[in-house]
Amino acid sequence: MNAVRVRRGAIAAASLVASTTLVLGVVAPNSDAAPKTPTAKALTGKTIFLDPGHQGSAAGHDLGKQVPDGRGGTKECQTTGATSVTGKAEHTINWDVAQLVKAALESKGARVVLSRNDDTGWGGCVDERAEAASRSGADVAVSLHADSTSTGADAGKTGFHMIVPTLPIPDKAVDSVQSGEGRKASNTMRDAFKSAGFSPANYAGAVDGIQTRSDIAAVNLTRVPAVFVEMGNLSDPVEAAALASPQGAARYAVAITNGITSYVGGKGASANPTAPVPAPGTDNSNTGVTPSDQKAPADDSASGVDLAGLAAIGPLIDQITKAKSPQEAQRILMTQGQDVTADVLKAILSVVYAVFGGKLPI
């Protein structure tokens, strides 16, 4: 992979990995211990549960079946999900982005468990998915959705939001997890979206990219930290087009990957440039900061993702897809791709091509 190896960002990333490995080797207290695996990566040993919302088909299943809602009542087993004003189904958008995130996380050493096996069949009721997330023992469970505010075009209502549960949650164990780590993970994901250049939702009562609701079973029932992402509004034509495109999906995937990596790497607080240092025992969930306070760190060494370069990935993929030869694609990568680390870029590109058709030109 010469094209990747010579890129400036890739060299920096390789240096980082090398120096990390060296430090681990030097400080290892027991020289008789099994040798460190040279392939240990940022997310080695971590499990991530990804839940691409809804399903390809509900054939043979009753969407209206009543299941526990985590609040002492019941709700419908599932819904079909939204449809983009561009015509693309939400379940497919969720699935495509999940595939990109899965590839990126696996390139960083994570074990990824999906809530459904494909985008053609059934994927389980909401309570079953919550149980699967809990049983996976994941460090964090992330549900991926895209919103809809109208059956037709509804331009202007845009932006992402994370849905967090109204507290307290009746199940004390769930309440403890979601009010603490779950909220921290959600805030970290919100910050990752902002750092990637996405705007918090300007609708649905979301405050700084966070919406509080009591009716989301995924967070009411899950016993591992849960993040419920509404990536954008499929009723807004511009946002719908972005979510349906390879370039846009890759940008969302990089942001989500970075949010997950920051959180499970224990970097959520320090990677959050907006959060004041909380006093012990205080809730920093509502910092009330404004977007103008946002500054993307030049590099997040925990994630290995150069946040400042995230904005470049969409145009980069755009250029590569238009390349007329593998040689031209390689040249574009060498000159334009220096802002995204090699592993993540390669993993995402490979899935972009697999998911959206075409052939990987590198």
Ligand SMILES: [Zn+2]
């Ligand atoms: Zn949805």
